[in-house]
Amino acid sequence: MSAAHLANKQRVVILGGGFGGVATAQRLRHHFKRDASVEITLVNRENFFMFVPLLASAASGSIETLHILNPIRRMIPGIHFRAEEVLGIDLNRRMVVSTSPVTGREALLPYDHLVLGLGNTINLGALPGVSQHGKTMKSLGDALHLRNHVISMLEAADVETDPRIRQELLTLVVAGAGYSGVETVGELNDLVHAIARNYPSLTRESFKVILLHSRERILPEMGPGLAEFALKELRRRGVEVRLKTRIAAATPHEAILSTGERIPTRTLVVTVGSAVNPVLAPLSLPREKDRVLTDAFMSVLGMPGLWAVGDNAA
Template structure:
């Protein structure tokens, strides 16, 4: 059915500027170039941030291998034909084709939320960190999903080395040099491996810290890590991490982290000033506020054509969508097909099909189903180390690490970003690592506030 809009303008609202949102809007620019130029189609992208974060590069950004600004892609630069709104969609009335959103200006001035009409809706808000009611987690836990968290974690780790180097209290030193990561998926393993690499290198510049003084602990609730690369490569990853004196504890849970003491389900207790939580994600809460059909785990129930099941003019893909995997057989004869895994590989390819289907639907044409056989996974275990399981072949060590970099370099958007990342990798191979903590970036006004406060005190005196 062809979309109908008032004023002869078809409005496409894209909720989210991540993988799916940005790539869908980018392709719509190309597929609907004539309509956008004539003003008969309008594409609006709404996201809380003015950039898309390429999350596979977060571990390398945290370790200093890539500059933070090269991990993000500015939405306004790559989407010049779209209207980019910095804000957050809080409610959607699809029956009336209206979305309620809070813009950045409204947040700053205390203004009211605004309603935005649309004709075609693309729900791609991504996911948020999935937390558990662990005592103390909200107070001391550190996430690893945004570039701000990645750089904050880098500054924090280097700051702990400074604390350990300058204290005479053995308890404070031990806690500062103990780093606990919860979650054995991509984010947890790659973040731990890259940061351990960086901290071990940085230790050479501290006269009283040796690499063996640090404790790195990975806590995983299941019996394996990196399940995406298969059991054999997962076991290899465990051996590699343990060979670096990283304490990998599987079938273990975090019971508490109150008073900066990580208490594990096996009875272990680790005083620590660093607890990184990467134990999974969950769909964005806005999905529950749409009244659209949800599948298991809170994702939108979608058809293979990436439409929301049973709903006209509503589309979704990526982390927010439960899309049937047409390349997989049902677990039971006659049963439902498995759904596509919520990972970047599917998200990038779904966005392409999604944009083509929306463009075709706007013009009154047919849509096609999404079909992609999962080719495998790659994971980094630090500099020059990695694991991969691609097309049924298992690769480890330097070749896997090289494949990891090559794959993600090919996927990061824009030639500008590709060139800059490649240049940084090349320079990193020629020169030493830059080891510096810029913790003041997290509170840039602290120095001025202190000076202003001191000045007022002096005047009063």
């Protein structure tokens, strides 16, 4: 039995230090700031919070990479923080298993209330070649990798003499037009046009920037007016937006579409394929697709003491 439990404390464990987890910790700290009987712990694999909506801007360099990061400890004073990987959850014993990425030592974290805020993951297994040849846009590493990759494509195109290969190098395809895809294609389009000035052999017309979306309209998260505005703006800036078209497969040199068309490219960014977090996958929880069903108070349906927030919650 933990010291907190022996002292008759309510132990709240929050998993994930994204928007959902950090906001929950901040609200609970505010609410229980004078209540010593509540002990709150937040677990996240990194010790920083990332402002994800600006990830694409970090990739394009329109914002300094470090400016989208904030140390979690500074955001949640008074809350226990553990920079650990969550390995699993034992719902019956009310216990989280975590591990330090440095020492590999495992810890057992007992809880009275557990908040699931681990976000989702990407599974591209159903699309042949896409996980190998597509680039994701989920982490800081993804953003830096994409930026370096795009710049190396421009360098290669500048000295390429075969027009077919040159066009392949200068074609960028983004699959998925939710927030992530729209922000990424907009930033990439701005990036290549801005830095093309440094390459005498390249003009605005040298590039093809293509956005694929399976539905009839982009940005399903937004109202139709704003989505229509964003679509017009992307097209005005030269992005070729293809609606009702999915990415189906990829090779090192092609994006293969649901229509059968093959677009020669070496840059395919994939923002589709959202899947349940692997920590939650084995648990028997009420689900809708990759999210856990909750009531209006974010309490997981039929599971007292279990809560879900952010991308984990439906």
